[in-house]
Amino acid sequence: MTPQQTSRREQNKLDTRRAIAQAALDLARSEGLGAFTAEHIAERANISRRTFFNYFHSAEEALSVSTEAFLDQAEAELAKRPADEPILDAMIQALAATTKVENLQDCGDLFRMAAGNPDLLGTQLLAWERAEARIISAVEERLEGQASSLYIHALVGSLLSCAKAAMREWASSENPDHDAAQTLENHIVTTLTMLRDGFSHPTL
Amino acid sequence: MTPQQTSRREQNKLDTRRAIAQAALDLARSEGLGAFTAEHIAERANISRRTFFNYFHSAEEALSVSTEAFLDQAEAELAKRPADEPILDAMIQALAATTKVENLQDCGDLFRMAAGNPDLLGTQLLAWERAEARIISAVEERLEGQASSLYIHALVGSLLSCAKAAMREWASSENPDHDAAQTLENHIVTTLTMLRDGFSHPTL
DNA sequence: TGAATAACTTGCACGATGTGCAAACTTGCA
DNA sequence: TGCAAGTTTGCACATCGTGCAAGTTATTCA
Known part of the structure; x- marks a missing residue:
């Protein structure tokens, strides 16, 4: 009785989720943004339209999975940093480490695509916003009473704006696969410093 | 022949726009967010549903008019600052001046409402994003060649994040009309410093 | 002034969205 | 095995957002 952390049910859901996200990304690349519907994604992922909407609220949300993964990574890396490290150094280290995320290339593609598509951009901005809220909670716990709410919100907001600026710079320049992760990491360290x-x- | 800057046509359009925005705000306050449709807004503003969509892409966009005004103000104030003023001091002065905007109270209300409604939040984030792009252009011109693109994007992004943090702090505390503008201005100066x-x- | 023109409003139609509901189906567990 | 709980699906429905063409209002200029 191998104590599987993920039951068959959970695994199926994860698989379906991945399949949908992949189908959405494929369509975005082949057909172009906004040139396909939720129904098309469902078809390609071999599920019904209705099931698609059980997993995501919109086509754009299905596209944002890689971005969410990146942001989750940032949050997780920050939680790993030693509690006595100065907060800004912890942030620099944590964000720099996110460049090792699984599908960094997809994040870059998404970032570029969002620049020309308000719907996708809005969805991505919401993902960043949700991540911001989570990171704020984490920082509040970490600095327990040592900093004002205003300071923490301004700091974390700026942190993510800097990360965004770094990603933009990285994604906008033609990266002939010249160690992309390292380039992004340099940008992140520069802005956070x-x-x-x-x-x-x-x-x- | 009084040389009217605004022709009858332009004035009518502006009036209609204001009427729609006001109708949307009224409905949001009386019915609650998401409890009314584009058609309801149109009805209250005495126009057809179709005309509503000639002015705005969505109900949320109609609500964001005050926010846009605030951000336009920020951009305009920044343009006014002397060219030889250090960029960060110029920003502090400019943003501090935005608190004199017409309908500051509406901005606060909108900010609070958006916190609990992803659709509205997404629309507001897009408005901030568009403003960010405009301010970046302005700063690029101002610093012509004296700063990298990465620096400018990180700076302006952080600037707006700090302003957002200040607004949040201001909007979230019960302000018994105790000179609200001054309170907000203090928060802005604090974060930007x-x-x-x-x-x-x-x-x- | 009055007709020609440009700009704006409106109704209609249509494909797409997002969700409640209930019936089928799948998985977990005793 | 068989029941309870969770998942997928089709269907219906209100709403969205937009192209189009016909109607209405403002502007121009002869």
Whole structure:
């Protein structure tokens, strides 16, 4: 009786979820954004339209799975950092580590696609917003009473804005698979260091 | 022949736009978010459903008019600052000045409402995102060649995140009309000063 | 001033969205 | 094996967002 962490049921759901996300990404690449419907995704994933909506609220949400994975990683990495490390150094290390995420390339593609599609962009922004809320809770616990609510919200918001800026810069330049992860990591460290030390002096 | 800057046509359109926005806000307050349709708004504004969609893409967008006004104000104030002022000081002054915007109270209400409604939140985030793009362009012109694209994107993103944090703090506390604008301005100056000098040392 | 023109509003139709509901089907467990 | 709980599916329905063409209002200019 191998104590499977994931029962057959849970595994099936995860598989279906992955299949849907993959189908959505395939369609986005082959047909173009907004050129396909929830029904098309369902068809390609071999499920009914109704089941699609049991998993996701919209086509855009199905596309955002990789982005969510990236953000979950950020949250998890931050939780790993030692409690006595200065908060900004912990953040730099945590965000730098996210570049090792599974499907980094998909994140870049999504980021580029979102730039030209308000619907997708809105969904992605919501994903970042939800992640922000989770990270704020984590930081609040970590700094228990040592910082004001205003400080924490401003800090975490800026943290994610810097990460976003880093991703944009990374995703917008043609990366001839020249160690993409390393490039992104450099951008992240650059922006977060500015955040830590102040934006007064632009480090070109 | 008084040289009217706004022709009758333009004025009518503006009036209609305002009427729709007002109708949407009224309904949101009286019925609750998500408890009314585009058709309801149109009815209350005395126009057809079709005309509503000529002005806005969705009910949420009609609600975001005050937020857009606030962000436009921020952009305009920044453009007013002298060109030789250090960029971060210019930003602090500009954002602080936005608190004099017409319908600040509506902005606060909207902000609170959005916290509990993903659709509205998504629309508001898009509005902030569009404003961010415009401000980035303005800053790029201002710093012409003196700063990297990465620096500018990270800075402006963080700027708006700090402003958002300030608004959240301001909107979430019961303000018994105790000079609301001043309270918000204080929060903005606090967060932007941290952005300028670095987040290393939490100023409680 | 009055006809021609441009801009705006409206109704209609249509494909797509997102969700409640109940009937089928699958899995877990005694 | 067979029942309880969880999942998928089809169907119906209200709503959305937009193209289109016909109607209405503002503007222009002869």
